[in-house]
Amino acid sequence: MYAQLVETGLSKLQARADMAPDEQAFQARIDADIKVEAKDWMPDAYRKTLVRQIQQHAHSEIVGMLPEGNWISRAPSLKRKAILMAKVQDEGGHGLYLYAAAETLGVSRDQLIADLHAGKVKYSSIFNYPTLTWADIGAIGWLVDGAAIMNQIPLCRCSYGPYARAMVRICKEESFHQRQGYDIMLSLCRGTAEQKAMAQDALDRWWWPSLMMFGPPDGESVHSAQSAQWKIKLLSNDELRQRFIDQTVPQADYLGITMPDPDLKWNPEREHYDFGAIDWSEFHNVLKGNGPCNRERLAARVKAWEDGAWVREAAVAHASKRAARAKREAA
Amino acid sequence: MSTEWPLWEIFIRSQHGLAHKHVGSLHAPDAELAVKNARDVYTRRNEGVSIWVVKSTDITASSPGDREALFEPSNSKVYRHPTFFPMPDEVKHL
Amino acid sequence: MNREEALFEYLLRLGDTDVVLAQRLGEWIGHGPVLEEDIALANVGLDLIGQGRLWLALAGEVEARSKGAGRSEDQLAFLRDGSAFRNLQLVEMPNGDFAMTMARQFYFDHAHLLSLRALARSTEARIAEIAAKAVKEVTYHVERSADWVIRLGDGTDESHARMQKALDALWPYTGEMFVTDAVDVALIDAGIAADARTLREPWLAAVRPVLDEATLALPAGQWMQGSGGRGGKQGVHTEHLGHLLTEMQHLQRTYPGAQW
Numbered sequence: 001m002y003a004q005l006v007e008t009g010l011s012k013l014q015a016r017a018d019m020a021p022d023e024q025a026f027q028a029r030i031d032a033d034i035k036v037e038a039k040d041w042m043p044d045a046y047r048k049t050l051v052r053q054i055q056q057h058a059h060s061e062i063v064g065m066l067p068e069g070n071w072i073s074r075a076p077s078l079k080r081k082a083i084l085m086a087k088v089q090d091e092g093g094h095g096l097y098l099y100a101a102a103e104t105l106g107v108s109r110d111q112l113i114a115d116l117h118a119g120k121v122k123y124s125s126i127f128n129y130p131t132l133t134w135a136d137i138g139a140i141g142w143l144v145d146g147a148a149i150m151n152q153i154p155l156c157r158c159s160y161g162p163y164a165r166a167m168v169r170i171c172k173e174e175s176f177h178q179r180q181g182y183d184i185m186l187s188l189c190r191g192t193a194e195q196k197a198m199a200q201d202a203l204d205r206w207w208w209p210s211l212m213m214f215g216p217p218d219g220e221s222v223h224s225a226q227s228a229q230w231k232i233k234l235l236s237n238d239e240l241r242q243r244f245i246d247q248t249v250p251q252a253d254y255l256g257i258t259m260p261d262p263d264l265k266w267n268p269e270r271e272h273y274d275f276g277a278i279d280w281s282e283f284h285n286v287l288k289g290n291g292p293c294n295r296e297r298l299a300a301r302v303k304a305w306e307d308g309a310w311v312r313e314a315a316v317a318h319a320s321k322r323a324a325r326a327k328r329e330a331a
Numbered sequence: 332m333s334t335e336w337p338l339w340e341i342f343i344r345s346q347h348g349l350a351h352k353h354v355g356s357l358h359a360p361d362a363e364l365a366v367k368n369a370r371d372v373y374t375r376r377n378e379g380v381s382i383w384v385v386k387s388t389d390i391t392a393s394s395p396g397d398r399e400a401l402f403e404p405s406n407s408k409v410y411r412h413p414t415f416f417p418m419p420d421e422v423k424h425l
Numbered sequence: 426m427n428r429e430e431a432l433f434e435y436l437l438r439l440g441d442t443d444v445v446l447a448q449r450l451g452e453w454i455g456h457g458p459v460l461e462e463d464i465a466l467a468n469v470g471l472d473l474i475g476q477g478r479l480w481l482a483l484a485g486e487v488e489a490r491s492k493g494a495g496r497s498e499d500q501l502a503f504l505r506d507g508s509a510f511r512n513l514q515l516v517e518m519p520n521g522d523f524a525m526t527m528a529r530q531f532y533f534d535h536a537h538l539l540s541l542r543a544l545a546r547s548t549e550a551r552i553a554e555i556a557a558k559a560v561k562e563v564t565y566h567v568e569r570s571a572d573w574v575i576r577l578g579d580g581t582d583e584s585h586a587r588m589q590k591a592l593d594a595l596w597p598y599t600g601e602m603f604v605t606d607a608v609d610v611a612l613i614d615a616g617i618a619a620d621a622r623t624l625r626e627p628w629l630a631a632v633r634p635v636l637d638e639a640t641l642a643l644p645a646g647q648w649m650q651g652s653g654g655r656g657g658k659q660g661v662h663t664e665h666l667g668h669l670l671t672e673m674q675h676l677q678r679t680y681p682g683a684q685w
Contacts, residue, residue: 039392062460069455073448076676076685077499078481081451082474086411088454089467093372096460100356103338109358110335134676134685146424166355179416179425184685186419192683247424254422300456308458310587311523313334314580315360321579322361336459357461360576367569368461371468 003056004124004215004287006233008049008226030231035161038104046230049223050160051105052121053232058098059116060124061091063297067131068140076134083180084137090173097166104162117302125283126213128291135188135195135202141181143203143210143248149174150244151214154234163232182251189255196257203252204260211275212283214241245273339365340390341373342383351383359384375411429491431611432549434511435618436484437501438608438658441512443477444502445666446470446533448673449520458523465569469530472562477502479555503677507666514650514657515598517666521591524577524584528591530570535631536602536624538563543619552617571635578639585640592636593644600649601656603628608658 016024023043029036036042065088072088075081099109115121126144131137152174155167188199215237218224227233245264252259263276285291336358342351354373359365365384374380418425426434450470457463481498489495496504515533520526541563544556577584603625605613612618629643636643655661676685 062455065455065463072451072454073672074675076503076680076683078444078474078478078502079499080685081447082471082478085451085454085467085471085474089464089471090411092454092460092463092467096357096372096464097355099460100338103356108335109338169355173411175425176411176416179418182418182422182425183416187685191685192680194680195683251422251425254419304456304458307456308462308523309334310581310583311458311462311577312336312360314577314584315364316334316336317584318576318580319361358459359461364572364576367572368465370565371465372461375468 003053003060004122004213006049006053006056006223006227008223009045010223010226013225013229027229030159030229033157033159033231035164036159037161045226046232047105049227049230050163050232051102051107053227054098054102054105054163055107055112055115056122056124058095058102058112059121060127061095061098063123063127063301064144065091065095066297066300067127067129067293068137070131071134071137074134075137080184087141087177087180090177094170094173097169098163101160101162101166113305117298117305119289119298122287124213125286125291126209128286128294128297129206129209130292132205133198133202135184135198136206138181138184138188138199139202139206141177141179142185142251143181143206144213145174145177145181146248147210147213147240147244149178150240150247157231157234159231185255185257189257199255200257203257207259207261208278208282209286211241211245211278212280212286214238214244216280216283242272245275249273336360338387339369339384340387341365341369342385343369343373344381346380351381356387362386426607426611427491428611428615429487431608432617433484433487433491434608435612436480436487436552437511438513440477440480440484440498440501441510442516443473443480445510445512445669446516447473447477448669449516449518449526449529452520453526466526469566469569472559472566476555476559476562483551483555499677503674507662507670508660510657510662510666510670511660512657512662512666513598513601514663515595515601517657517663517669518595518598519665522587523573524587524591525594527570527573527577528588528595530566531574531635532592532595532599532632533602534563534566534570536599536628538567539624539627539631540602540619540621543624546616547618548616574635574641575639578636578641588639589641592641593646596644596646597648597650601651601658604649604652604656606654606659 014023016027019027022041026036026041026043026046036046068084068091069088072081072084075084099112102112103109112121116123131140149171152167152171156164156171158164158167185199188195218237224233224236228236249259249264261276263274265274266272267274286294289295337360338356339359339362340356341354343354344351357365357368357372359368362384366382369382369384370380374382447470450466450473453466454463454470457466478498481501485495485497485501487495513533515529518525518529520529538560541556541560545553545560547553547556574588577588579585603621605621609618609621613620633643651657651661657666677683
């Protein structure tokens with residue numbers, strides 16, 4: 001999802017019999033749905049996996065500000081401009097809550113940002129696609145935020161307290177995001193022929209990447225199984241993806257636009273939609289850095305950070321001067 | 332000199348609240364900017380709000396398992412709220 | 426020009442200034458020096474769009490009163506050419522670096538607050554209402570921009586230099602905030618508009634101590650851009666506005682009449 005293919009550092013699922021006593025006690029708490037908090041003892045692998053997962057999620061929010069931020073200056077009405085600014089601002093806020101959650105595990109935000117800029121960690125594949133029209137903004141809210149909500153609601157129950165609480169806050173804000181996207185699609189599909197074509201074109205380009213957001217089938221994945229045992233991954237990729245498809249197809253039907261999948265069909269026996277094969281080579285390529293916008297996205301973040309260095313330094317310098325002055329006055 | 336801004340824990344009491352609640356953390360170079368940032372990040376400027384900021388390193392924690400309260404949604408910008416967008420009844424899961 | 430026409434012009438000045446400045450602030454989102462600042466700048470931008478929309482909507486109503494039909498806020502924002510825009514030249518200036526943005530904000534916010542406080546006493550009830558609400562928001566803008574000017578002015582050598590350079594560069598655009606013309610005079614006499622001339626001294630009185638604390642020098646130049654009736658408020662702009670509007674208005678121009 002936003003945290004795709006998170007590695008746990010383990011090569012096989014840890015059976016309880018193989019766990020050391022403190023690991024067993026830890027696992028028992030998780031099994032009993034007792035939240036793990038920042039000051040609790042936790043296995044190193046659990047801590048590391050969480051740092052990776054939360055970090056990827058946080059970076060995704062921040063990088064995600066860019067494709068949508070791209071259209072703030074061109075929003076077609078003052079109301080849409082304000083709504084989009086508020087949404088992108090929220091995404092910044094979500095990144096901030098998530099960095100804060102990651103920091104409870106003993107890493108600093110600056111270090112996480114440095115890792116992102118050095119290309120050492122990933123962010124969600126979806127944000128490496130370009131926003132070419134205003135309809136893309138609708139599609140992103142509808143599909144990408146829709147997929148995110150699907151993933152995030154279960155995470156509100158994850159085992160790590162600070163992460164779960166960040167997710168609760170995020171979920172409260174997220175449903176506005178999806179609705180504003182669908183509201184844009186409604187306006188377009190009810191509008192002129194050109195607007196409707198714009199909406200269809202956006203769906204054509206964003207549908208498959210949205211399905212890829214959930215990650216590859218994780219039946220074989222050791223990491224997925226371990227994360228599930230730790231309750232930091234609560235549903236399988238395929239399960240989430242299927243739910244998302246089942247929920248979204250009727251929404252597209254209502255708009256009068258169609259998914260670019262000739263194999264998409266309701267299956268009355270399964271009681272789910274059957275769908276076509278996903279091109280996983282595209283997904284892996286995008287994650288590897290070959291997506292349409294990978295270089296630009298990272299370059300934009302690096303530039304913002306580097307251009308802003310003098311500002312951050314000045315703020316620290318000023319705070320020091322103030323503190324020194326206050327000390328002198330108190331003496 | 333390190334340019335890293337220290338981490339601050341943020342506590343907010345809403346207009347109708349009885350006590351300050353921990354809502355999360357953020358970075359700021361000093362307490363003054365921490366308060367301003369807290370207003371922007373955690374309240375979207377609701378009025379009648381009291382904000383406390385404490386440097387994370389100044390917090391001594393008791394034994395874990397404290398339960399923290401949920402946060403209040405902001406209401407200063409009406410379109411932040413899902414109810415602002417009436418969705419067609421026929422469409423589910425929005 | 427009769428009273429209603431003057432009022433329409435005056436409201437455009439208020440609305441266009443807010444919308445253009447919000448457009449500039451929106452450019453920072455996703456590119457700020459630190460995440461907290463992205464969020465803060467977005468808040469200021471959102472406040473300004475909100476205020477701008479109210480002023481433009483009211484302008485449209487006034488236009489309807491005097492001409493039988495009035496334009497909507499979007500028709501005004503997206504379908505007028507640059508020479509019909511009435512924003513201050515100051516707010517259309519490019520963002521530049523963070524110091525330039527903060528200098529522009531610092532100069533504007535103080536004057537904006539003073540103007541709004543005066544407008545909160547306007548004899549036109551709708552103006553007083555909008556202004557009173559805006560005062561709360563702009564009080565916060567003033568705190569923020571003053572805070573940054575101090576931090577950057579009294580920060581490092583580099584931030585000090587950048588801040589001084591920005592203040593010097595934008596100084597000639599501040600004069601426009603304190604001059605009046607025939608449009609203003611008619612409305613000032615009726616107690617509707619704020620008298621911009623009376624705001625200059627209180628503005629200086631507010632700005633000076635902040636610059637002192639920031640160890641920055643108040644620029645001394647006398648020449649002000651946009652003077653002699655050829656300022657943004659009269660529709661004479663800098664080269665920057667055309668590009669800003671091209672980007673802002675593109676969709677509405679390309680798909681005339683479409684609803685979004």
